[in-house]
Amino acid sequence: MPLKYAYHPGNIAHSSAPEVSQTMPTVCRTLGIKLTSLEGATSCGAGIIRQANDMLQITLNARTFAMAESLGMEIITPCAATAGNLHEDLKRLREDPILLSKVNDILERNTGLTFNAETEINHILHVIVDEIGLDKLESKIKNPIPYSVAGYYGPNMQQEGACGNDDAFDPVYMENLLESIGATPVLWESRTQSVGVPGLFSEEPTVLKQTASVISDAKSEGADLIVSACTLSHTILDVYQGKASRVSGLSTNIPVIHLTELLSFAFGHYNNRLAQLKTRLAVIGD
Secondary structure, three states: OOEEEEEOOOOOOOOOOHHHHHHHHHHHHHHOEEEEEOOOOOOOOOOHHHHHOHHHHHHHHHHHHHHHHHHOOOEEEOOHHHHHHHHHHHHHHHHOHHHHHHHHHHHHHHHOOOOOOOOOEEEHHHHHHHHHOHHHHHHOOOOOOOOEEEEEOOOOOOOOOOOOOOOOOOOOHHHHHHHHOOOEEOOOHHHHOOOOHHHOOOOHHHHHHHHHHHHHHHHHOOOOEEEEOOHHHHHHHHHOHHHHHHHHOOOOOOOEEEHHHHHHHHOOOOHHHHHHHHHHHHHOOO
């Protein structure tokens, strides 16, 4: 019987990271995970909405929780920022009955929904390791990944209760998964460091320097590519590489792909895109 989850794609999977929107369902079908879309679910806020209106963000996220509860399902997402932000708001609502009552009053008056704090938040990485198992993952591999890969967790989901059974402060799930698909995992200090996504439009030079520092660390440790568990950070690490290099003076030229895309390649899907990645890896260099 397949595992069943309510699917939240993350903040930008349908816009700036369409490859995640394409490959997440592919990965889940291969592993026997059934996704039910949360139609009309909003962004988790990414910590940005909260800066302007905390009640708005937590109410929007409570609406998402209530939608999942109405399906009788827990939530799954490929985005570490979404997983972390949803976990934080879920925890706040569970620990503060007055806040929960206020939020439910708004929800019921505007949407007819109420939230009972009965759902859970899961990142695809933790579902694969904790629920599917790496043995089953290995059995699905058709294209082993023969590269040194730096796994990037980001900071958001590295908190107690939000990262499965992994260590919040010294995670190993990504490295274990990478070994299972034939890659050589790179151990690097910046794998949980923020790239400052919420500040991109107000403090761009700072964000670009943070981004360059993370990429440079991966390269200095011998990584051929970076694989990210976060759609938001993945986009910054990839799209803003050139600007990050110009601002910082550091070398930032390295392929960055999302975890679900790498897994799709390993499972034998999107072979043309895998060929493009291999070509870039063959010609890239300082």
